[in-house]
Amino acid sequence: MKRFIFLGLMMVLVTVPALAGKKSQSVTFPEALQVGTAQVPAGSYQLTLSGDGPEVQVTLLEKDKPLTTFAAKVVAGKYNVGLLTETHGGVEILRSIQLSKMSLVLASGGSSGQ
Numbered sequence: 001m002k003r004f005i006f007l008g009l010m011m012v013l014v015t016v017p018a019l020a021g022k023k024s025q026s027v028t029f030p031e032a033l034q035v036g037t038a039q040v041p042a043g044s045y046q047l048t049l050s051g052d053g054p055e056v057q058v059t060l061l062e063k064d065k066p067l068t069t070f071a072a073k074v075v076a077g078k079y080n081v082g083l084l085t086e087t088h089g090g091v092e093i094l095r096s097i098q099l100s101k102m103s104l105v106l107a108s109g110g111s112s113g114q
Helices: none
Strands: 002-005 024-029 033-035 038-040 043-050 055-062 065-076 082-088 091-098 102-113
Antiparallel strands (some): 002 082, 024 043, 033 038, 055 065, 082 091
16 A cells, blocks of 8 residues: 655755755654665664766665665656655555655665665
């Protein structure tokens, strides 16, 4: 079952107007989410991107330490800020992170917990 979790300013904190400029973004997960193969607890994280094309590597940092890295596709456009998750067997799986000017769509598989 797919569902949108629109978190607004209280749950997804936008610290940089365009992620592509500084390639850094703050995000807060309101609940534990599976990100690729890594289980990420609820909390605040920093997103960093590496790569120039639409296919990028995204690293979630917690207190400047890498938590997990995953492949994603950048899709430009106007979006409601939030997360798209899908529930499988009682586990919330992150499918995309939607920012105001782009969406980061997670690739299937391809995540590494660190």
